[in-house]
Amino acid sequence: MPPTPTDPGTRHRIRLMVLAMTAFIVNDTLIKVVSENLPAGQLILVRGLMATALVWAVTRVSAGAVPVRHVFGRWVLLRTLLDALATITYLISLFHLPIANATAINMATPLVIALLAGPVLGQRVGARRWLLIGAGFAGVLLVVQPGAGGFNAYAWLCVLATLFNAARDLVTPRIAGEVSSMGITLSTTLGVTVVAALMTAADGGFAPISTLQWGQLAAAAVFLAAGHGLTIAATRGSDLAIVSPFRYSALVAAVALGWLVWGEVPNLLAWGGIALLIASGVALLRLRRG
Numbered sequence: 001m002p003p004t005p006t007d008p009g010t011r012h013r014i015r016l017m018v019l020a021m022t023a024f025i026v027n028d029t030l031i032k033v034v035s036e037n038l039p040a041g042q043l044i045l046v047r048g049l050m051a052t053a054l055v056w057a058v059t060r061v062s063a064g065a066v067p068v069r070h071v072f073g074r075w076v077l078l079r080t081l082l083d084a085l086a087t088i089t090y091l092i093s094l095f096h097l098p099i100a101n102a103t104a105i106n107m108a109t110p111l112v113i114a115l116l117a118g119p120v121l122g123q124r125v126g127a128r129r130w131l132l133i134g135a136g137f138a139g140v141l142l143v144v145q146p147g148a149g150g151f152n153a154y155a156w157l158c159v160l161a162t163l164f165n166a167a168r169d170l171v172t173p174r175i176a177g178e179v180s181s182m183g184i185t186l187s188t189t190l191g192v193t194v195v196a197a198l199m200t201a202a203d204g205g206f207a208p209i210s211t212l213q214w215g216q217l218a219a220a221a222v223f224l225a226a227g228h229g230l231t232i233a234a235t236r237g238s239d240l241a242i243v244s245p246f247r248y249s250a251l252v253a254a255v256a257l258g259w260l261v262w263g264e265v266p267n268l269l270a271w272g273g274i275a276l277l278i279a280s281g282v283a284l285l286r287l288r289r290g
Contacts, residue, residue, distance in 0.1 A: 013234045013243050020230035021250035025103065027223040028094055029257045030216045035095040038207055041199025043217060044091060046209070048193030050221035055189050058225075059182040075175045076184055079168055080191035086164035087192045088199070093158035098264050103254035104143040105158040106247075107277070111137050112166035113244050136248055136280035142273025143251065143266065169244060172235045181232045188228050248277040
């Protein structure tokens with residue numbers, strides 16, 4: 001029998017997804033603050049090294065050595081590549097967009113997953129669920145409010161990151177059940193770090209890093225590692241059409257932190273979009289597979 005939003009296992013994965021999105025937004029906020037004074041490649045590299053070391057240490061303490069095949073398996077490596085591409089394209093766009101706008105664009109990921117879940121994973125997406133996901137995307141548009149002058153090249157780069165995100169999540173269920181989540185997380189942080197190292201080498205060197213920036217990057221690494229682990233746990237073995245829409249919860253955190261850190265206050269249309277996003281998420285939770 002296929003999973004439903006009311007199954008205990010599905011509810012647990014939904015909670016994990018909400019926690020993951022919150023962790024990612026805190027990470028994004030810290031990185032965006034640091035990006036005002038450091039090159040993109042360098043800060044992603046430093047954060048990646050810290051996150052990799054943290055994941056490795058936690059893995060050693062909790063589960064012992066991770067088999068090499070868990071980190072470098074075929075599907076794990078493909079997921080790592082897609083995640084690295086998604087991370088780099090998203091962060092570059094984030095550095096040039098308000099955090100709520102970048103987050104909202106990224107919230108189109110469930111739409112792409114819902115569109116591809118049928119042909120790729122053989123999952124059935126009912127008409128009512130599709131309408132609810134569409135309503136959630138309408139909420140995203142109300143928040144972003146794209147116009148001829150506002151939907152710039154960095155916004156399109158953010159859309160590309162969204163496509164990479166969806167492809168990554170569709171690959172995740174293909175990974176064998178014996179592969180540990182920590183192994184996948186370690187592979188992911190390593191992949192992003194390698195790409196960032198190449199970017200830093202192309203930039204031609206390191207800029208000085210202050211004590212405060214070291215602390216901000218260390219904190220970002222902690223939240224990043226937590227977000228990756230929670231996302232993997234939320235999507236593995238789950239019905240993506242049910243769990244993935246709860247990525248919308250990230251928008252609430254993004255709006256709140258955008259206001260606290262940069263004084264960005266959503267207008268009336270944006271608040272309406274947030275309400276629509278939350279309403280569609282709750283309805284998806286209650287809706288059984290149609």
